[in-house]
Amino acid sequence: MKKLLINNNVRKLRFQNNEMTQKDLSVKVGVSRQTIVAIEKGQYSPTLELCFKLAIVFNKTIDEIFFIESNEKENDKITS
Template structure:
């Protein structure tokens, strides 16, 4: 089974934004500080909507805040040819 990882630059962006606290970011995105801590530490993946809200706070495109990596799964990477009838 493949392992999905969503990495983020939230900590760096918070400090670049006048050392914004996790609580301030949580308040601006409508989640608890605990949720923001879990996202920032990679323990929880945000919903797509929340990822966009976080990106909006920093005025950055989504791909500058989050990145997606996965371990290769031979079943998913195996090239298959469609069978025609």
């Protein structure tokens, strides 16, 4: 199985939440600002614990924040 391309709506959700800064979010979830930058750029896939923390901060479910980049052929392989 190929590596999944996981993307996220963190940047969008930050702006929807009173234009929260990366620094504010990093303080709320207990990581460095660089980690938030890396997550937004898709350079780092956070642990499940951090995903839940982000979900709590944004008041969303994890799948509303993180999603798999559309690669239909690969997704079909996974679901079948």
